Amino acid sequence: MQVNRDHIGIFGKMNSGKSTLMNMLTQQETSITDSTPGTTADTKVSFIELHGLGPVKLFDTAGLDELSGLGTKKKQKVLNVLKECDLVIMVVDPSTNNFETESLVVTHARELDKQILIVFNLFENSAPDTSAIQAIIPELRFFLPSVTLRAIDQGERAMLIDFVLKNYEPSDRQVELLPFVEPGEFYILNIPMDKETPEGRFLRPQSMAVEAITRKWAYPVSYRMNLKIARSENTAHEKKRFDDFLASFTKKPKGIITDSQAMDIMSNWVPADIMLTTFSIMMINFGSNGRLETFYDGATVLDNLHEGDKILIAEACNHSRIQEDIGTVQIPAIIKKRYPKVEVEFNFGREFQQNEKLSEYRLIIHCGGCMISNQKLKARLRDLHNFDVPITNYGVFLSWAQGQNALNRVMKPWLTKF
Ligand SMILES: Nc1nc2c(ncn2[C@@H]2O[C@H](COP(=O)(O)OP(=O)(O)OP(=O)(O)O)[C@@H](O)[C@H]2O)c(=O)[nH]1
Ligand code: SF4
Ligand SMILES: [Mg+2]
Known part of the structure; x- marks a missing residue:
């Protein structure tokens, strides 16, 4: 052997x-x-x-x-x-x-x-x-x-x-993508496509989730939520479509994995007895070899920011950005509303380690990291740990923005303490 x-x-x-x-x-x-x-x-x-x-x-x-x-x-x-x-x-x-x-x-x-x-x-x-x-x-x-x-x-x-x-962290410590999936159960993938969503394929986290659920003899079902309508005056219309969709199952779905940016809607619409988490959280847990708790702990900084604190929003790739981009528009807007005097900076692509200012940041908010290797993500975590800089993630942040209950809820499938 x-x-x-x-x-x-x-x-x-x-x-x-x-x-x-x-x-x-x-x-x-x-x-x-x-x-x-x-x-x-x-x-x-x-x-x-x-x-x-x-x-x-x-x-x-x-x-x-x-x-x-x-x-x-x-x-x-x-x-x-x-x-x-x-x-x-x-x-x-x-x-x-x-x-x-x-x-x-x-x-x-x-x-x-x-x-x-x-x-x-x-x-x-x-x-x-x-x-x-x-x-x-x-x-x-x-x-x-x-x-x-x-x-x-x-x-x-x-x-x-x-x-x-x-x-030293040994090289073979690998975690499952979706450890909580049970055979014979339905899992919904909420995928609100937008103008930049590529045609002809799912994004990497979405296709990885479909594969992982199917491999475990469970059933992935994708759902396209119209976020624009869900957030508009016609929200009741979109809510009814979602409720009808849920009611169409003869066996209640066990869980929903949503695009993180839909957390404002999903944290209110998903019935309490259906598990809820996000693709971004799934990816960061996988890429960091199960270190989701580090990202949860990092989010506690968000309750205690002060004037002059600097936050770095880090995206691991240079994808094309739409008007309502999560990293450059949505997350900074939430921070600005809560903490108008906190500075937000950006780091796109692979040159994170070359950012000489890393130690100056109060917090890093990192994307799901689906386009970088586990090795690279772990190297980032090691650097931040050595500098004592906390890190959280888009999915954790966008859930935190909906309140502590929403945050605890998306953590529950992964961490036993919830
Ligand atoms: N006093 C003392 N001598 C040491 C110590 N470590 C190594 N040495 C001695 O230093 C010399 C060089 O040690 P090596 O282990 O051969 O060094 P190296 O880095 O492998 O050297 P190269 O193979 O030539 O690149 C040897 O004579 C060792 O016995 C130490 O901790 N204390
Ligand atoms: S690496 Fe990050 S920014 Fe790039 S597609 Fe994946 S999650 Fe989005
Ligand atoms: Mg030698």
Whole structure:
């Protein structure tokens, strides 16, 4: 049987103690260690079982600062190993003073949305030289999780393992798209199409939901709500159409997944005994590997905003925007009404991590993230966590805007505390 192993790579400058750290992890002389710079000429691989993490594939790499004839080729080889890794452990000798190599590793790893942990390896028997550590590029200093140890001292192995277990999220943690769906039940998908809705297909979250419900031997039924009429004087007409639709089932539908922007209508129209949630919430729970609670917790900030606070609305793709766009029009309008003095900024597309101001925001409101990989979304969450910036999501926000009861209701299918 194929074993699913996490790939953990050890990177850094020559002589920083990478091979020594490898041997600390494997508890044997897997890699040759020597004070001659460039001892590890080629990547050394080891398969081990790490208590608490399971089977892993370890890579001990050549120093990335090797400048000899083979240097560039080697560098490329090391960077190819980095691509394969789920976790990048960077070993830093804080007594050195040129950190270009470390900067290169971090830049590459971040571009590839890798998880990065820093090990400061102390060579002298003295206390950590904090001034040297302070001098290291800012990202290493306050941004990425780090541990300070002596790689040569096996007695510090437990500390290293604890550090990795505490800060690393294994790669295979996947969640179901719709864990609450039960076989033989009807689930309604509320899809209020507008001018920008592409013809010939459903949007990704909608088609994913249809597939997931069908796969579980349940029945997806799509419904197109006319939001314009629902919000107009003729609302009774649209409400009757919806009520008639619900009444047409011989077996009451178990749940409704709605476009988040219809929450103002749905939170009032959907009978209390039918479960209600939104596509955006479904997607963000899936993309974050089940971290919906983080987005719920983020929404609590919305009850306590002050003049001058800045909110960042983040959309993971550059789709075409209509007049009544959720991210650029509807959400800012709700914020402005409640908090006229709170500033709203926008971040469209994939360059989120390059937004140097991330730490200045009081809250991030993120879209469903259906066009980015789970890995990228999780990298965003890690950055925000490291900066201590709360995040919520469009579906959570638009439900919060309908009151705490509506918010609790859309959370109920996902979180046991509701
Ligand atoms: N005193 C002390 N020596 C260490 C420590 N870690 C590594 N060393 C020594 O430093 C030298 C270099 O360590 P290596 O583990 O070979 O370093 P490396 O990063 O793998 O180096 P290259 O393979 O050349 O890139 C060896 O002689 C190690 O024994 C440490 O924590 N304390
Ligand atoms: S990535 Fe975000 S903005 Fe783009 S379509 Fe998906 S939910 Fe909408
Ligand atoms: Mg080595």
